[in-house]
Amino acid sequence: METLVFIYENIGMILELTWRHIYLVGIAVGLAVITGVPIGIAITQNRRLADAVLYTASIIITIPSIALFGIMMPLLAPFGYGIGAVPAVIAVLLYSQLPIIRNTYVAINNVDPALREAARGMGMTSLQRLRTVEIPLAVPVIMAGVRTAVVLNIGVMAIAAYIGAGGLGTLISRGISQTDPRQLIAGALAVSILAIIADYVLLWIQHRLTPPGIKV
Amino acid sequence: MIRLENLTKVFETPGGTIVAADHIDMEVPEGEICILLGPSGCGKTTTLKMINRIIPPTSGKVFIGGKDTTTYDTVTLRRNMGYVIQQIGLFPNMTVEENICVVPRLLGWDGARAKRRAAELLEMMALDSAVFLKRYPKELSGGQQQRVGVARALAADPPVMLMDEPFGAVDPINREIIQDEFLKMQEKLRKTIMFVSHDIDEAVKMGDKVAIFRAGKLEQFDSPDNVLAHPANSFIADFVGGDRTLKRLRLVKVSEAMNPNAPCVRAEDSLEKAASLMAEHDQEYMVMVGPRGRARGVVYLSVAREKRGTCGEHHFGLKATVNVREDLRTAVSLMFSHDVAWLACVDEEGFFKGYITQRGITHLLGATYRDVAEGSAA
Amino acid sequence: MVTVHSLNRLLLFSGVFLLGIWAHASGIIDELLFYWGDIVFLSQQHIVLTAISGGLAILIGVPLGVWLSRPKMRRYSESMMQALNVGTTIPTLAVLALSMSWLGIGVIPAIFALWVASLLPIVRNTYTGLTSVPGYLKEAANGMGMRPLQILWQVELPNALFVIFAGIRTALAINVGTVPLAFLIGGGGLGELIFSGIDLNMPGMMLAGAIPTALLAILVDFMMGLLAYGLIPRGVNPLR
Numbered sequence: 001m002e003t004l005v006f007i008y009e010n011i012g013m014i015l016e017l018t019w020r021h022i023y024l025v026g027i028a029v030g031l032a033v034i035t036g037v038p039i040g041i042a043i044t045q046n047r048r049l050a051d052a053v054l055y056t057a058s059i060i061i062t063i064p065s066i067a068l069f070g071i072m073m074p075l076l077a078p079f080g081y082g083i084g085a086v087p088a089v090i091a092v093l094l095y096s097q098l099p100i101i102r103n104t105y106v107a108i109n110n111v112d113p114a115l116r117e118a119a120r121g122m123g124m125t126s127l128q129r130l131r132t133v134e135i136p137l138a139v140p141v142i143m144a145g146v147r148t149a150v151v152l153n154i155g156v157m158a159i160a161a162y163i164g165a166g167g168l169g170t171l172i173s174r175g176i177s178q179t180d181p182r183q184l185i186a187g188a189l190a191v192s193i194l195a196i197i198a199d200y201v202l203l204w205i206q207h208r209l210t211p212p213g214i215k216v
Numbered sequence: 217m218i219r220l221e222n223l224t225k226v227f228e229t230p231g232g233t234i235v236a237a238d239h240i241d242m243e244v245p246e247g248e249i250c251i252l253l254g255p256s257g258c259g260k261t262t263t264l265k266m267i268n269r270i271i272p273p274t275s276g277k278v279f280i281g282g283k284d285t286t287t288y289d290t291v292t293l294r295r296n297m298g299y300v301i302q303q304i305g306l307f308p309n310m311t312v313e314e315n316i317c318v319v320p321r322l323l324g325w326d327g328a329r330a331k332r333r334a335a336e337l338l339e340m341m342a343l344d345s346a347v348f349l350k351r352y353p354k355e356l357s358g359g360q361q362q363r364v365g366v367a368r369a370l371a372a373d374p375p376v377m378l379m380d381e382p383f384g385a386v387d388p389i390n391r392e393i394i395q396d397e398f399l400k401m402q403e404k405l406r407k408t409i410m411f412v413s414h415d416i417d418e419a420v421k422m423g424d425k426v427a428i429f430r431a432g433k434l435e436q437f438d439s440p441d442n443v444l445a446h447p448a449n450s451f452i453a454d455f456v457g458g459d460r461t462l463k464r465l466r467l468v469k470v471s472e473a474m475n476p477n478a479p480c481v482r483a484e485d486s487l488e489k490a491a492s493l494m495a496e497h498d499q500e501y502m503v504m505v506g507p508r509g510r511a512r513g514v515v516y517l518s519v520a521r522e523k524r525g526t527c528g529e530h531h532f533g534l535k536a537t538v539n540v541r542e543d544l545r546t547a548v549s550l551m552f553s554h555d556v557a558w559l560a561c562v563d564e565e566g567f568f569k570g571y572i573t574q575r576g577i578t579h580l581l582g583a584t585y586r587d588v589a590e591g592s593a594a
Numbered sequence: 595m596v597t598v599h600s601l602n603r604l605l606l607f608s609g610v611f612l613l614g615i616w617a618h619a620s621g622i623i624d625e626l627l628f629y630w631g632d633i634v635f636l637s638q639q640h641i642v643l644t645a646i647s648g649g650l651a652i653l654i655g656v657p658l659g660v661w662l663s664r665p666k667m668r669r670y671s672e673s674m675m676q677a678l679n680v681g682t683t684i685p686t687l688a689v690l691a692l693s694m695s696w697l698g699i700g701v702i703p704a705i706f707a708l709w710v711a712s713l714l715p716i717v718r719n720t721y722t723g724l725t726s727v728p729g730y731l732k733e734a735a736n737g738m739g740m741r742p743l744q745i746l747w748q749v750e751l752p753n754a755l756f757v758i759f760a761g762i763r764t765a766l767a768i769n770v771g772t773v774p775l776a777f778l779i780g781g782g783g784l785g786e787l788i789f790s791g792i793d794l795n796m797p798g799m800m801l802a803g804a805i806p807t808a809l810l811a812i813l814v815d816f817m818m819g820l821l822a823y824g825l826i827p828r829g830v831n832p833l834r
Contacts, residue, residue, distance in 0.1 A: 176694065185695050191688050308829045
């Protein structure tokens with residue numbers, strides 16, 4: 001099919017776009033982990049705060065991505081970041097908060113109280129307990145949240161092509177505007193395959209990070 | 217009322233053929249509770265489930281009220297039997313009222329009649345219908361759920377009930393209470409019940425008949441007392457426990473083991489009279505009663521012989537009395553705790569009714585062995 | 595519980611208030627009012643697209659999920675579920691693009707793509723919800739003399755309702771979020787204002803599209819939450 005020919009002929013460009021796509025999502029989700037996990041840990045201390053934070057994050061994620069872009073662009077334009085990678089990364093960062101914060105919160109909260117008590121009985125401080133008991137047990141669940149965030153945001157980043165962020169979405173947008181089915185299908189397939197592969201790779205990592213004793 | 221004829225269930229598994237139930241033959245009269253008893257995997261639950269065809273029999277027949285159940289279609293059969301399972305199985309999405317009304321609605325009862333029946337059954341279960349009808353199962357305690365489960369099975373007033381370890385999920389204290397209430401209810405309702413249990417104490421308490429299963433075979437089918445007194449083989453003897461004679465104590469009431477003669481003295485009677493009464497009845501003690509007949513105290517032979525005066529002046533307090541409606545286990549327990557070999561039996565209001573002695577109890581329990589011995593001797 | 599709600603309400607009101615001040619200060623309100631007619635028209639299109647594609651997804655997805663959960667189908671269901679899970683990772687833009695390459699542009703391909711995107715969470719949750727109903731409930735129902743269809747209707751579905759509803763809610767959220775993109779393949783909707791605003795570098799137009807879209811999405815999700823509260827019997831709603 002012509003699409004395969006197209007892919008073969010333009011493999012370099014496609015790979016470049018793929019790399020940009022992965023790069024942007026990776027940075028954004030990485031930043032989200034750095035902000036989200038500490039927040040998730042912090043809100044385990046206060047139930048009401050937890051409810052408020054989770055509620056806010058869930059409202060954010062309800063907002064369709066293109067709408068979020070549409071709101072952010074005028075906000076960032078005065079700083080010169082109205083289009084391109086910056087609003088895209090910020091949007092992905094925001095979207096990733098809910099899965100990561102919620103999974104962190106749930107994972108730490110759901111650590112068996114008996115384990116907590118055993119740790120306390122052994123004379124561990126809260127911080128030590130967090131480090132040696134709660135976080136290792138929470139890691140697989142947090143990883144699952146990261147996985148959700150990545151798969152979700154590969155889709156968001158595809159849409160971000162429309163605000164100049166680059167990535168595989170550009171193939172799709174060009175395919176639509178130029179009525180070129182080859183680019184359209186190549187882009188759609190590429191981004192789908194990327195999402196599926198990312199899901200499996202992260203699942204593998206999740207399993208690797210699960211302490212052997214609690215592997216299902 | 218329920219008759220099982222050659223009922224058999226065979227399972228083909230990759231590991232070989234399993235005979236879960238092997239030519240079961242038994243008959244349960246109307247209005248009686250039959251306990252299917254045995255260790256895990258003995259076939260008791262399989263047998264029960266063949267009656268309402270949750271498990272279809274491989275061969276054999278089930279007769280209810282004389283009619284072969286294969287002449288009924290399965291759904292009709294089940295709607296006319298009460299079925300209570302161990303996990304209770306109240307539908308979480310329905311209120312208590314809706315749960316109880318399930319089978320009546322399936323049978324086409326109109327809504328008002330079904331609801332009245334639900335309220336009536338809850339009251340029978342000692343649950344306030346005003347409070348519980350609109351509650352959901354998750355808002356009930358385990359004991360309450362259990363009661364509602366039984367009410368649900370009784371809703372369409374079926375003549376037959378199948379119960380699979382129905383009280384298993386309840387804690388032991390509540391279980392005793394629920395068992396007692398169930399027995400009281402059964403006195404009024406007289407349902408024919410097949411009841412699966414793995415607990416010999418429950419079987420002895422609840423059953424009119426006990427059917428003991430092992431590895432798919434029916435080993436013994438008899439009254440609880442006979443199973444305890446004359447276990448058919450060593451397996452059953454072990455299963456019912458080394459204390460099986462003590463278990464029999466639960467089955468007899470004080471009134472049955474009581475000495476029918478009830479001699480006693482009054483406070484104003486002389487000690488000489490007491491002594492001669494005691495000699496006449498070959499007792500070393502005599503209960504003293506009040507003016508209207510209530511047990512007041514005891515006069516001992518040794519005192520009566522040595523001292524002069526009235527019984528009222530030389531009596532001792534009764535260490536313990538036992539109600540005639542209690543079972544022998546309670547009586548023996550009282551005797552042991554007060555270090556006596558006899559007790560005064562009284563009724564609800566404390567009126568003296570008779571004497572019960574350890575000798576009398578053992579004699580009574582031994583009767584069944586003597587009958588057998590005489591029977592085999594003759 | 596009351597205090598958390600008051601806190602949330604306070605946050606919401608202050609947020610809206612501050613937003614309102616900022617909006618007025620930057621002249622945004624006037625710009626938005628300029629596009630009011632378009633907003634109303636396109637919102638209606640948006641709602642119609644969601645209603646049709648979402649409705650079809652529920653109508654087909656729930657029975658499909660029920661069918662897959664039946665004992666006869668169990669052998670195939672697990673592999674089908676895995677395929678469905680893979681399907682849910684595919685970005686919605688790609689689904690729209692593929693729909694366009696197959697069906698062309700216009701409302702029909704848009705509805706088709708939206709329907710596909712909404713279908714998967716519904717089927718998956720229906721299947722999971724039904725297979726999670728404890729076996730002993732089905733046994734009790736069976737033993738009481740219910741026929742299979744009665745068991746499905748009176749026992750299985752009500753007990754799976756919470757999970758099924760969560761699936762429908764997720765599906766609708768995805769749906770409402772994807773409709774703006776439907777503009778790209780000729781489906782209409784508020785995306786017109788957003789994408790045109792981006793192309794023409796007119797922030798006013800962008801916001802005229804983006805804000806109603808965001809509000810619509812939040813509103814739909816909120817209403818689904820209320821529906822869940824009202825429709826699901828207290829006995830099977832773990833949140834009550």
